[in-house]
Amino acid sequence: MVGFLPTLLMQDSLIIKPSKKYPLVLWMAVLALVMISGVYICILCLRQKGIPETSNVIKVRFKEPQPCPHPGIPQSEVPYVHYPEPTTYRRNECACTAVRFFAILSMQRSGSGWFETLLNSHVNVSSNGEIFSVKERRSNISSIVRTLDKVYNLDWYSSASKNECTAAIGFKWMLNQGLMQHHDEIVKYFNQRGVSAIFLFRRNLLRRMVSVLANTHDRDAKQLNGTHKAHVHSRDEADVLARYKPTINTTLLVAELKQMDKWGADALEYFKSTRHVVLYYEDLVNKRNKVKDVLKFLRLPKRKLSSRHVKIHTRPLSDQVENWDAVYNTLKGTEYESFLHADYQM
Numbered sequence: 001m002v003g004f005l006p007t008l009l010m011q012d013s014l015i016i017k018p019s020k021k022y023p024l025v026l027w028m029a030v031l032a033l034v035m036i037s038g039v040y041i042c043i044l045c046l047r048q049k050g051i052p053e054t055s056n057v058i059k060v061r062f063k064e065p066q067p068c069p070h071p072g073i074p075q076s077e078v079p080y081v082h083y084p085e086p087t088t089y090r091r092n093e094c095a096c097t098a099v100r101f102f103a104i105l106s107m108q109r110s111g112s113g114w115f116e117t118l119l120n121s122h123v124n125v126s127s128n129g130e131i132f133s134v135k136e137r138r139s140n141i142s143s144i145v146r147t148l149d150k151v152y153n154l155d156w157y158s159s160a161s162k163n164e165c166t167a168a169i170g171f172k173w174m175l176n177q178g179l180m181q182h183h184d185e186i187v188k189y190f191n192q193r194g195v196s197a198i199f200l201f202r203r204n205l206l207r208r209m210v211s212v213l214a215n216t217h218d219r220d221a222k223q224l225n226g227t228h229k230a231h232v233h234s235r236d237e238a239d240v241l242a243r244y245k246p247t248i249n250t251t252l253l254v255a256e257l258k259q260m261d262k263w264g265a266d267a268l269e270y271f272k273s274t275r276h277v278v279l280y281y282e283d284l285v286n287k288r289n290k291v292k293d294v295l296k297f298l299r300l301p302k303r304k305l306s307s308r309h310v311k312i313h314t315r316p317l318s319d320q321v322e323n324w325d326a327v328y329n330t331l332k333g334t335e336y337e338s339f340l341h342a343d344y345q346m
Contacts, residue, residue: 068096102170109211111281124167138178197276206339213246
């Protein structure tokens with residue numbers, strides 16, 4: 001019995017109780033709680049010391065493009081001030097150079113070619129010619145709008161195109177080139193896009209008729225070395241073209257003059273809601289200061305304007321019409337009698 005007792009005591013001493021184990025998830029939760037507590041304590045300390053929480057945070061801000069300002073421009077003028085973004089080139093330092101949109105509305109042989117060259121002699125003006133003389137561009141209103149958008153976005157290229165600092169962009173548009181046919185849609189476009197209309201007519205429609213007949217004759221006759229020229233740049237060429245004296249159909253004369261008159265009046269009526277100015281060729285010839293009114297209308301700086309065009313028909317009408325006596329007798333006593341007399345000096 002005594003011998004058995006030490007053995008029993010030795011066995012009890014070898015028994016080791018296993019340590020209590022905790023699940024891993026519990027340990028992770030405790031660790032997270034400790035970390036959160038530490039962060040919270042640090043934030044409290046920083047606040048007490050007056051150090052901003054985001055002192056070490058770098059904020060990156062992307063600069064958004066700023067719209068171009070309208071310095072000194074009256075509110076009523078803002079719809080007519082534009083900053084186009086061409087797709088074919090960049091305007092660079094001229095991106096905030098304001099651009100005015102215009103269209104010269106006229107009839108053939110009314111001095112629009114000469115007038116346009118005057119405008120294009122201004123360093124900040126680009127007038128791109130008679131772009132709707134091409135029928136495909138005026139075949140429907142969609143083609144017309146597409147062409148207009150290209151011009152006014154500064155993506156239309158012609159010999160008149162200036163550099164990126166263009167301040168006025170436009171073109172010539174004859175009344176018989178889809179303008180009257182689609183006048184409702186075009187007026188709406190002009191008003192929405194802020195396009196200014198410059199009407200250019202001739203007071204003496206008889207002189208216009210002589211010019212139209214002479215130009216039509218030269219298309220076939222090609223009097224200048226086999227080449228047709230609607231406009232000339234030398235006095236010699238002008239004298240050659242002026243030799244032709246057209247014969248006017250006196251039976252239709254009064255009716256045709258009335259039709260011309262009506263077209264001009266209808267155009268003014270259709271476009272009366274647009275921003276526009278009305279000019280007459282005779283006034284521009286006699287009073288060169290009238291051109292300054294156009295620059296003022298387009299809000300352009302004053303410049304001396306010039307043209308290389310040489311006028312073709314400079315003599316009195318009696319020397320330029322083959323059947324002058326018949327024409328004189330037809331118009332005598334009518335509302336168009338004043339057309340028989342000289343209306344300007346060259």
